Amino acid sequence: MTNTSEAHPANSTANTRVIVGMSGGVDSSVAAWLLKDHGYQVEGLFMKNWDEDDGTEYCTAMTDLADAQAVADAIGIKLHTASFAAEYWDRVFEHFLSEYQAGRTPNPDILCNKEVKFRAFLDYAVTLGADYIATGHYARQRPIADAPGKAQLLKGLDPNKDQSYFLHAVSGDRIARTLFPVGELEKPEVRRIAEQQGFVTHDKKDSTGICFIGERKFKDFLKQYLPAQPGDIETPDGQKIGRHQGLMYHTIGQRQGLGIGGLSEFGDEPWYVAQKDLSRNVLIAVQGKHHPLLFSRGLVSGPIDWVAGEPPAQSFRCKAKTRYRQPDQDCEVVLIEGGVRVDFDDAQRAVTPGQSVVFYDGDVCLGGGVIEETWRDGEPLPARLTGTRPQEETA
Ligand SMILES: Nc1ncnc2c1ncn2[C@@H]1O[C@H](COP(=O)(O)OP(=O)(O)OP(=O)(O)O)[C@@H](O)[C@H]1O
Numbered sequence: 001m002t003n004t005s006e007a008h009p010a011n012s013t014a015n016t017r018v019i020v021g022m023s024g025g026v027d028s029s030v031a032a033w034l035l036k037d038h039g040y041q042v043e044g045l046f047m048k049n050w051d052e053d054d055g056t057e058y059c060t061a062m063t064d065l066a067d068a069q070a071v072a073d074a075i076g077i078k079l080h081t082a083s084f085a086a087e088y089w090d091r092v093f094e095h096f097l098s099e100y101q102a103g104r105t106p107n108p109d110i111l112c113n114k115e116v117k118f119r120a121f122l123d124y125a126v127t128l129g130a131d132y133i134a135t136g137h138y139a140r141q142r143p144i145a146d147a148p149g150k151a152q153l154l155k156g157l158d159p160n161k162d163q164s165y166f167l168h169a170v171s172g173d174r175i176a177r178t179l180f181p182v183g184e185l186e187k188p189e190v191r192r193i194a195e196q197q198g199f200v201t202h203d204k205k206d207s208t209g210i211c212f213i214g215e216r217k218f219k220d221f222l223k224q225y226l227p228a229q230p231g232d233i234e235t236p237d238g239q240k241i242g243r244h245q246g247l248m249y250h251t252i253g254q255r256q257g258l259g260i261g262g263l264s265e266f267g268d269e270p271w272y273v274a275q276k277d278l279s280r281n282v283l284i285a286v287q288g289k290h291h292p293l294l295f296s297r298g299l300v301s302g303p304i305d306w307v308a309g310e311p312p313a314q315s316f317r318c319k320a321k322t323r324y325r326q327p328d329q330d331c332e333v334v335l336i337e338g339g340v341r342v343d344f345d346d347a348q349r350a351v352t353p354g355q356s357v358v359f360y361d362g363d364v365c366l367g368g369g370v371i372e373e374t375w376r377d378g379e380p381l382p383a384r385l386t387g388t389r390p391q392e393e394t395a
Contacts, residue, residue: 019125024064027136034181049088091115104354114169151176169305231281253350295347296374306367
């Protein structure tokens with residue numbers, strides 16, 4: 001576990017008060033236990049981010065709270081509860097919907113970490129007397145010797161579980177106030193500890209997908225909030241090959257759910273989403289997982305959240321991920337007005353506007369931002385990089 005007494009030699013764990021985010025999952029159960037075992041003053045905080053008013057089977061919050069309470073009792077710590085549903089709605093969900101409406105595929109977990117877990121939750125934990133908060137994220141932090149109150153965000157030690165991608169938008173001063181006890185462990189070890197301690201959560205399956213959607217069908221969920229706008233699916237040369245129910249239901253690179261088939265002139269090769277033409281409400285599909293139209297050479301992003309508060313340089317080489325769990329990719333980053341330009345050494349498959357690009361220097365997560373536009377080999381650069389619209393260049 002990251003040793004806070006290294007960062008604050010005057011503090012011993014016995015008088016360091018830590019509020020652990022307890023979700024009723026196995027990772028935060030073990031995080032709380034590890035902290036207690038290391039002698040910290042530990043209390044848990046279960047938060048509700050979503051007001052379930054549909055009373056359906058999708059409402060798992062009550063079971064999760066009961067599990068968190070059972071683990072807190074087993075460890076012998078107090079469990080607080082709080083609702084951040086208003087903050088979640090205003091700062092995460094509305095943005096999530098507007099991104100979908102604009103044809104992009106957002107990642108609400110990144111915004112949830114930035115705005116709720118490491119802001120509303122952290123601020124509330126401070127009112128409960130917390131010196132630190134802790135979560136069950138697979139990530140690590142390292143205090144910066146010559147920058148008191150700031151820390152670096154590092155990948156979790158378990159390469160299969162590293163969650164730094166989702167945490168990149170949290171500033172270094174908030175990372176410095178967080179402990180990540182399971183970030184030093186591999187997942188099987190975490191499950192082993194939970195089992196050894198007899199936690200009800202020891203065999204609970206990992207949460208998947210977006211927290212408020214739970215197990216319900218994504219399409220049905222979105223339909224409640226955004227009107228579906230059906231349109232055509234076309235090949236890149238404009239041949240109509242099917243219908244879609246709404247561009248928002250589709251993601252670049254996606255294979256499933258296109259409902260294209262039985263078009264004898266095209267053969268059996270599967271179809272993939274290559275592009276969304278928002279102006280015509282048309283989805284462009286191509287055949288074959290490795291079709292060149294699925295590969296981007298570079299991207300431009302919106303504003304970047306740098307964990308350190310500032311970029312390492314005006315331009316630099318580093319590694320990047322354009323989605324969770326993607327192996328690190330070599331690239332060059334150049335700061336531009338309102339974001340960065342990223343040129344990849346190797347063309348990247350399915351780089352998706354609305355998702356985030358996250359930068360790494362070895363294990364250190366530098367920060368990242370939302371992907372706005374991409375370009376392919378041989379294509380003109382986006383207008384933001386040239387100052388002229390591509391059409392005007394050829395006019
Ligand atoms: N409802 C909640 N209340 C308090 N803390 C939460 C809640 N949901 C998530 N967290 C905190 O954020 C961490 C990461 O959440 P995530 O949803 O990614 O779950 P996870 O990685 O499956 O972890 P866990 O096994 O603890 O649920 C959790 O380990 C926990 O510390």
